Amino acid sequence: MNRRERMLQGLDEDIRGHIETETQDNIARGMAPDEARRAAMLKFGNVMQVTEDTREVWSLIWxxxxxxxxxxxxxxxxxxxxxxxxxxxxxxxxxxxxxxxxxxxxxxxxxxxPYRDASRLVVMNETTPRVGTLSVSYLNFLDWRKQSTAFAQMATVHQVGFNLTGVARPEVIRGLAVSPEFLAMVGVEPLTGRDFTAQEGNAGTEPVLILSYEMWQSHFGSDPSAVGKTMSLDGRPFTIVGVLPARFRWLDKMDVIEPLGVLLTNNAGVMERGNRGESIVVGRLAPGIGLAQARAEMDGIAARLAKEYPAADEGYGVEYKPIRDSFVxxxxxxxxxxxxxxxxxxxxxxxxxxxxxxxxxxxxxxxxxxxxxxxxxxxxxxxxxxxxxxxxxxxxxxxxxxxxxxxxxxxxxxxxxxxxxxxxxxxxxxxxxxxxxxxxxxxxxxxxxxxxxxxxxxxxxxxxxxxRTSSASAAQKRLGGALVVAEISLALILLTGAGLMMQSLYRLRAVDPGFRTARVLTMSLSLPEKQYSNDPAIVNFWQRALDGVRALPGVESAAVGTAVPLGGEHWRTDVVLEGMGELRPGDYPHPDMHIVSSDYWTTLGISLVRGRWFTAADDEKAPKVGIINALMARRLFAGSDPVGKRFMVGHRAKEEDWITIVGVAGDTKLYGLENPARLEVYLPFRQAPFGDMNVIVKSSVGPAALTSAVRAVVNAIDKDQPIAETATMEQLVSDSVATRRVTLVLLGLFSGLALLLAAIGIYGVISYAVAQRTQEIGIRVALGAQRSSLMSMILKQGLRTALLGIGIGLVAALGLTQLMKSLLFGIGATDPLTFISVAATLLFVALAASYLPARRAMRVDPLVALKYE
Amino acid sequence: MSTKGDNERIELLQGTLDLLILRTLRLGPTHGHAIAKAIEFSSDSVLQVEQGSLYPALHRLIKRAWISVEDGTSENNRRAKFYRLTAKGKRQLVVETSKWNRLAGAIAQVLRPARQESES
Structure with missing residues (x-):
């Protein structure tokens, strides 16, 4: 029985007893029993109503x-x-x-x-102190998987790209080559069709693939019978065995997944331990094992491998990230x-x-x-x-x-x-x-x-x-003032952040990237190894493409190059300078390597510091030549002229491998405007042919028209060759600062809103104070107070509030802007100029917001004000 | 249900009844009828308590834990519920009393100038 029932149970009896007692009292006062009872009832009131009211006390009153x-x-x-x-x-x-x-x-x-138990998934890379994050060598991955007990499962995920051929308009397809257990490990089942089999992890397996949901939609119209059909990638027929669910996504955009066996069949190089392609390793932590334990074990394994295979693994460690961090x-x-x-x-x-x-x-x-x-x-x-x-x-x-x-x-x-x-x-x-x-x-x-x-x-x-004259109490004024002080402090913090961001972006855009972006369009082409298996075929393709593009109307200059600045990761390798002694692995210069045609620098507007650019004469039969950048000249040839000196790519010590430096190019911001220049080496494409290149065109024609013109040129040479990643250089520069720009615009928007709200807040509080004091002001005017002194009295109130808010805000901003250090460029988180100008802005806004009510106070008509009561 | 046309009797303000109950129970636990009588008696019958309205008020006070209830026997040997002031109720009585005094003082002050105005 709950309390409510217990309390109400005795109620009727209690009331009856009450009336009975009153009746007895009445009888004792000499009333007749009937009359005594009636009087008692009358005095008690409506019993039903009383009972109801009492019950209500115990009802769900809240x-x-x-x-x-x-x-x-x-x-x-x-x-x-x-x-x-x-x-x-x-x-x-x-x-x-x-x-x-x-x-x-x-x-x-x-x-x-979209993975099962995603918090247990760890992404691993190799890393060296000098280069940072690197892909994982396949043989190292095999050893990791064999020796590790901290991971229940481990899979390798390679990034691959194909040219989709045999269709009207060839295109580039992005894919992953994965260990066959990969999908099961992350807990994803194909929407239709099957997962890969264990056999398909071995070299020699038939080419099969699983489609992404988007690819299934766009290329097969979501037709379930797509499973079993074939797709021609790089000229080879792949059988479609499954389709991924719509929710699946991976770190990079991808259209298809192939089993590792297919990659191993076609890339013998993967089986070299020193070969680090484009791959990561994903592991699922064993039950009860934390990241720290796994790390300790893996570090031990890496150290053993470094001893065992010093040529490939010395200096290489393992980098770990929860999969969420890799996504973010x-x-x-x-x-x-x-x-x-x-x-x-x-x-x-x-x-x-x-x-x-x-x-x-x-x-x-x-x-x-x-x-x-x-x-x-x-x-x-x-x-x-x-x-x-x-x-x-x-x-x-x-x-x-x-x-x-x-x-x-x-x-x-x-x-x-x-x-x-x-x-x-x-x-x-x-x-x-x-x-x-x-x-x-x-x-x-x-x-x-x-x-x-x-x-x-x-x-x-x-x-x-x-x-209505009940005036605001002192406490109320204090509370209102405190609220406005808080508003001003918060607005100041936001404005400071926005100000720092604005200056960072401004300074970043003012950085000389080392190249000119105007009217330059880039696009990437990837020649499949099957069709372009030898150097002459590759050189021939690029030369014909360049000739064709140069002949297009409006084209000022055209070039090919393995990399464009800000266009992502580039190829780097060790170089050996002539006369340089034997160094420890990891101590050799490790520049970014470019393979380019002779017009690369003029097309991108990169300056020539010394010597000459490549010419048509620097071909297969000519002596090997190279160009280095200014930083490399300064760093490695301090004081002496590098032109005429020789270096070698990699560590091969054959006489015909020496490359003679013929020029020095200006530095470029390859990896973002905020990052310092790095060592760079350029080689002519005829002497070091390469199948993956960017075509770079400077032209007076708009990007869309130019792209189709270039596509026509390319497809006239090879009808199956797609073009991908079309972008203007201006776009690349703009994209490279996009996160900062978005942050700035939103932060600017929010701080503007904050400023507006704070101004309204000040205006409101001061107006209210003036309205409350109308009578007092009227009396003062009547007694002969100067109107200007009244105005300054009101303004002072606004000023006091503003200064207090600004003071508190400045102190808080000093601390909070530290949090945005990673977003700032070329400016300290406590830049005094920003702080001062933001404080001045707020002070001005606060005074302006106080001015309107203050003017109203000045114009108070004493007669009206006194009648106001 | 105010009885008769008795102009001199005042209907109780809501909330004031609580105060009177607490005040009555300070003298010791007693039953509902006795509380009604005590209020009527100590106010020289000026305050009109419709006796029934006592019960919702009592239960409200129980719910707030200002009074407690127990079974007992009344003076005429009748089984009855006895209401007792709790410690919390005692504290509340002090608060309510001072609140009431302030209100009464305030009302008196409000009324005073009004009378002066009408007299002048």
Whole structure:
């Protein structure tokens, strides 16, 4: 039996006893029994009603009260439509911005990866102190897998590319070559068809592949009978054995997966231990093993391999990353900073709404004092006001969701996909839950202080005061002032962040990249080894392509090169200078290698520092020549002229391998504008033929028209040769700073919003103070006070608030901007100029926001003001 | 249900009844009828308590743990529920009393200038 039933059980008896006692008393006073009973009943009142009322005490009173509070809140919201509109709009901006950014945070950092037990998956690379992260040698992977006990499973994942041939328009297909256990290890089953078999991990297996869902859609119209059909890749027929589910995604975009056996069949080089192609190793930690334990074991294995195979493995260690980190890449700090920034915006919005409440609450002091006097509890009144806050927050949240829906679409188009690590940003259950939580928290943040404050009335004095002049108490003014101080500090932090980002981007764009981007288009071509198996075939193709492209109308110059600046990873290898003694492995110069045609530098606008560029004469029969960059000349030939000196690629010590330096090229920012130049070596493509090249064209023709013209040239030579990765150099430069640009624009947007809200906050508080003091000001004017001194009195109030906020904000910003160091370029996180100009901006805005109400104070007509009462 | 047209009797403000119950129980635990009588008696019958309204109030106070309830026997040997002031109730009585005094003072002050105005 619960307490309620227990308490009510004796009630009837208790009431009966009460009436009986009263009847006896009446009889004792001399009434007749009938009359005595009637009088007792009359005095008691309606028994049914009393019982009902008493039962109600024990009913779910909070629920009824909640409904009551909500009704009350709704009434208040209708009663003050202006207040409601401003509050809801303010909250909608804050909540909408948060929703949009949170949906990015969720998509990139939180959404579960489409693998079974993804937190146990670890991505491994090899690494050396000098080069950093490297691919994993296949033979090393085999030893790792054999010797390791910390991993339950281990699979190798190679990146491969094919030319899709035998179709009207050939294209480049991206693929993965994986250990046959890979899909089972990550817990992905083909949507239709089958997984790879263990046999298919061995060399000599028939070419088969599994399609990605997108490839299945775009090339087979989602036809289930695609399984069993063949696809011609690099001129070889691959049998399609399965299709991946739509949810599968990998670190890089990929269209097909082939089993490792197919890769081993066609790439004998993989079986050399020193060969590190483009591969990573994915492992699933054994049950009960942590990353640290696995790391300790793997480090031991790597050390043993380095001893056993010093030529290939000395100096090589293993790098580990939870798979989530591999997906997120380096966009995490930018995303978290933006998330922090929008939370600040919401806090400012809440402070503004709280201030609105305070101002409105002042007009209700008497009502609340009365209700308190008549027995309403403070808790009940606070709850009632919170219910009103909650309704406002829900309205704001709903409108904010609508804002976010629009914002997300805009962002998804505009944020670079690598910053989003390839995932889709949308409103989903997790985002809705976040918004719901935000709404409730916001309702408390902006509602609680004014609600509690409103019940701290002095019943006596508040009842005495007549309605509308009941002035803001000192405590209320303090609370309002504190809220504005907080707003100003938050706005200052945001503005400082935006200012630092703006200068970083500006300085980054001012960096000389070492090349010219105007009107330069690049595209990549990959010649399949099967058709282009010998050097003459490769050289012949590139020469014909270059001749064809040069002959196109509008083309100023055209070149081929293995790399374009900012175009991704490049080939690097050790070089040996003539006369250089025997060095330890790892101590040899390790430049970026370019294989280029003679017009490479002029097309890209790279300057010639010394010597000459390659010419048509530097061909297969001519002596081997090379060009180095200025940094290499400085670093390795300090003081002497490198032109005429000789070097060798790799460590082969044959006389015909020596390459003579004929020129020195200017340095280029190969790996991003923010990164220092590296050593570079250029070799002529006729002396070192290579099948994967970029065609680089400088032309007055637009990129789209030029691309189709080049495609026509290429397909006239080889109808199956696709063109991929078409981009203007301007695009590449712009993409290289995209994360920073997006961060800056969003941060700028948020800090602008913060500044606006803070200005409204200051304006509101000062206006309110002026309105409260109208009478006082009127008296002062009547007594002969200078109007200008009145104005400065009001302005000073604004100034004090602003200065306090700026002071607190500056201190906080000093700490918080440290968090964005990784996004800054060429500027310290505590750059004094930025801090000073941001503080000055805020001060100006605060004074401007105070000026309007101050002017109003100056114009107060004493007669009107005194009648105001 | 206020009885008769008795102008001198005052209906109780909500919340005030609680105060009177607590005040009555300070003298010791007793049953519902006795509480009603005590309130009526100590206010010289000025305050009109519809006796029934006592019960929802008592249960409200029980729920707030300001009073507790136990079985007992009344003076005329009838089984009855006895209500007792708890420690929490005693503290609350002090709070409520001072609140009431402030309110009464305030109302008195509100009314005073009004009377002066009408007299002048």
């Amino acid at each position: 629920l009824e009260q909640l409904l009551q509070d909500l009704r009350y809140g709704l009434r208040m919201i209708w009663k003050f439509p202006g207040f409601t509109l401003v509050a809801v709009l303010t909250l909608a901006l804050g909540i909408g911005a948060n929703t949009a950014i949170f949906s990015v945070v969720y998509a990139v950092l939180l959404r579960p990866l 890449g380096d966009s995490r700090p930018a995303i978290l900073i933006l998330f922090g920034a929008v939370l600040f915006v919401l806090l400012i919005a809440c402070a503004n709404v709280a201030n609105l409440f305070l101002a409105r609450g002042a007009g209700r002091t008497r009502e609340i004092a009365l209700r308190l006097a008549f027995g309403a509890s403070r808790g009940r009144i606070v709850r009632q006001m919170l219910a009103e806050s909650l309704i406002l927050a829900i309205l704001g949240g709903t409108l904010g969701l609508a804002f976010a829906e629009g914002g997300i679409h805009a962002m998804a188009r505009w944020i670079p996909s690598n910053m989003l690590s390839g995932t889709e940003v949308n409103l989903n259950g997790a985002v809705f839950a976040f918004v719901a939580a935000l709404v409730i928290v916001a309702a408390f943040v902006f509602g609680l202080a004014p609600a509690v404050h409103s019940t701290k009335t002095d019943v006596q004095s508040d009842l005495k005061e007549s309605g």
